[in-house]
Amino acid sequence: MNTMNDGFSQRGPLYRSVQRQILDALARGEWRPDEAIPSEKRLCQRFGVSIGTLRKAIDVLVADHILVRQQGLGTFVASHNRSRHFFQFFNVVPHDGPKIYPEVRLVQFGTAKADRVVAEKLGIEIGAEIFRFRNQLLLNDLPIIVDNIALSAHLFAGLTEAVVRNRPNTLYNMYFDMFGMNVIRIDERVRAASAPASSAKLVGLSTGDPILEVRRLAFSFNRQPVEWRVSHVNANQHEYVHTNAIEIGVS
Amino acid sequence: MNTMNDGFSQRGPLYRSVQRQILDALARGEWRPDEAIPSEKRLCQRFGVSIGTLRKAIDVLVADHILVRQQGLGTFVASHNRSRHFFQFFNVVPHDGPKIYPEVRLVQFGTAKADRVVAEKLGIEIGAEIFRFRNQLLLNDLPIIVDNIALSAHLFAGLTEAVVRNRPNTLYNMYFDMFGMNVIRIDERVRAASAPASSAKLVGLSTGDPILEVRRLAFSFNRQPVEWRVSHVNANQHEYVHTNAIEIGVS
DNA sequence: AAGTGGTCTAGACCACTAC
DNA sequence: TAGTGGTCTAGACCACTTA
Numbered sequence: 331m332n333t334m335n336d337g338f339s340q341r342g343p344l345y346r347s348v349q350r351q352i353l354d355a356l357a358r359g360e361w362r363p364d365e366a367i368p369s370e371k372r373l374c375q376r377f378g379v380s381i382g383t384l385r386k387a388i389d390v391l392v393a394d395h396i397l398v399r400q401q402g403l404g405t406f407v408a409s410h411n412r413s414r415h416f417f418q419f420f421n422v423v424p425h426d427g428p429k430i431y432p433e434v435r436l437v438q439f440g441t442a443k444a445d446r447v448v449a450e451k452l453g454i455e456i457g458a459e460i461f462r463f464r465n466q467l468l469l470n471d472l473p474i475i476v477d478n479i480a481l482s483a484h485l486f487a488g489l490t491e492a493v494v495r496n497r498p499n500t501l502y503n504m505y506f507d508m509f510g511m512n513v514i515r516i517d518e519r520v521r522a523a524s525a526p527a528s529s530a531k532l533v534g535l536s537t538g539d540p541i542l543e544v545r546r547l548a549f550s551f552n553r554q555p556v557e558w559r560v561s562h563v564n565a566n567q568h569e570y571v572h573t574n575a576i577e578i579g580v581s
Numbered sequence: 582m583n584t585m586n587d588g589f590s591q592r593g594p595l596y597r598s599v600q601r602q603i604l605d606a607l608a609r610g611e612w613r614p615d616e617a618i619p620s621e622k623r624l625c626q627r628f629g630v631s632i633g634t635l636r637k638a639i640d641v642l643v644a645d646h647i648l649v650r651q652q653g654l655g656t657f658v659a660s661h662n663r664s665r666h667f668f669q670f671f672n673v674v675p676h677d678g679p680k681i682y683p684e685v686r687l688v689q690f691g692t693a694k695a696d697r698v699v700a701e702k703l704g705i706e707i708g709a710e711i712f713r714f715r716n717q718l719l720l721n722d723l724p725i726i727v728d729n730i731a732l733s734a735h736l737f738a739g740l741t742e743a744v745v746r747n748r749p750n751t752l753y754n755m756y757f758d759m760f761g762m763n764v765i766r767i768d769e770r771v772r773a774a775s776a777p778a779s780s781a782k783l784v785g786l787s788t789g790d791p792i793l794e795v796r797r798l799a800f801s802f803n804r805q806p807v808e809w810r811v812s813h814v815n816a817n818q819h820e821y822v823h824t825n826a827i828e829i830g831v832s
Numbered sequence: 833a834a835g836t837g838g839t840c841t842a843g844a845c846c847a848c849t850a851c
Numbered sequence: 852t853a854g855t856g857g858t859c860t861a862g863a864c865c866a867c868t869t870a
Contacts, residue, residue: 343839369855380841382633401856402848419825423770518823519674522773522791522816540773540791545820565773569796572769572823574670594858620836631860652837653867
């Protein structure tokens with residue numbers, strides 16, 4: 331009794347189509363973080379699939395930490411309280427030391443046109459308007475990091491310097507609270523580089539000194555690119571940390 | 582029509598029990614690496630469960646890379662060829678390019694006494710005997726990385742240069758197959774550094790050129806430190822990559 | 833054509849949570 | 852008690868591989 335479905339979904343398994351529709355609803359903001367999504371039964375009716383198919387679609391989203399199931403309660407949109415959210419994506423630590431919460435200073439803010447790289451990373455047209463700003467990060471009162479951040483002016487329509495400067499918590503919380511952009515995944519690549527003049531002073535170095543360059547692309551649901559960020563790190567006393575565990579055996 | 586099963590399995594979901602029985606059969610050697618296990622239908626009969634339950638049991642084993650499914654062919658016992666451990670923990674990629682499998686050359690092997698750092702990292706006494714060896718890694722036939730590796734001679738008693746040189750697959754597979762050391766977690770820290778004389782030539786650079794220094798501590802179960810590794814990377818055309826997706830412990 | 837895994841159904845009962 | 856997710860059934864048809 332295979333419905334072999336409604337002609338609405340593209341080619342591919344039905345549960346993929348269902349998964350896509352759920353992600354779309356999340357992207358539209360139909361369900362907000364920490365809210366429950368409709369029950370499995372209701373979603374079955376809505377999408378016209380059986381419980382098995384519906385659960386298979388949700389399985390993937392749960393595995394990706396986009397949804398969280400709680401038996402007897404419901405299925406929830408994953409959220410993150412502030413500190414956690416921040417620490418999750420902050421990967422610069424003192425040599426052999428623990429993670430420290432930085433002090434952040436906005437040192438520059440403006441608009442610009444997307445160059446080739448920014449356009450490619452953010453998935454927009456070359457020449458499209460973007461916001462560009464720069465944060466200086468201090469660890470233990472010493473300037474260690476400069477973040478050069480680019481946002482699509484289309485996704486962040488109405489963003490102003492005051493909004494960035496006066497945000498009550500982290501940048502990523504502001505992205506979400508004001509623009510519905512929920513950063514759930516980052517892809518970072520670390521290079522060895524020489525400090526450019528524009529960054530050297532802001533991280534307490536001289537032009538040409540060796541630094542770490544961290545290039546980050548941040549994503550929301552459905553792999554929607556949200557933010558492109560190039561950071562320069564004074565790596566004299568700090569390093570980039572990454573822990574990777576695999577799960578075997580199960581038992 | 583829930584069988585609510587045979588009284589043979591312990592408490593817990595049926596599919597866990599099935600999974601355990603499959604793992605037992607694998608441990609007994611009933612099916613060998615690269616062999617197909619019986620078809621899903623046969624296994625359903627054998628374990629007295631429905632196809633859905635059987636597939637759920639196998640799903641976990643496939644996710645853990647213990648079994649590999651091939652549609653139209655069968656389900657196979659994973660052979661510890663390359664992919665599994667290696668790609669999981671290999672984080673150096675070309676700028677804006679995909680991951681490449683490197684060619685590995687052993688360039689040095691010997692024993693030594695643990696200095697303070699090695700002793701601390703591996704959790705052994707200063708002066709305890711260790712194995713020290715060095716691998717040169719080539720990407721697209723160009724020398725890019727040098728791995729300086731330290732192992733406790735106690736954990737790896739009997740290790741020889743020949744064993745390292747003639748291992749049939751990856752280092753971490755050899756650790757497991759010959760010494761029972763199963764690497765399941767690594768902690769990596771990346772620094773910007775200048776190429777020391779001992780590494781420069783092996784990565785195609787001159788002494789003092791900027792490089793990436795990756796310091797890795799690898800762990801087995803129970804956070805048992807297994808390997809301490811300091812790698813130097815020619816970062817002219819390559820970078821260190823790290824993808825991080827949100828993780829939440831139930832809101 | 834035969835056999836395999838891949839997907840899907842339309843229920844059922846169990847375990848847990850909240851009221 | 853009502854509602855939720857968690858598990859499980861006993862099939863069905865589809866897509867793929869091999870011969």
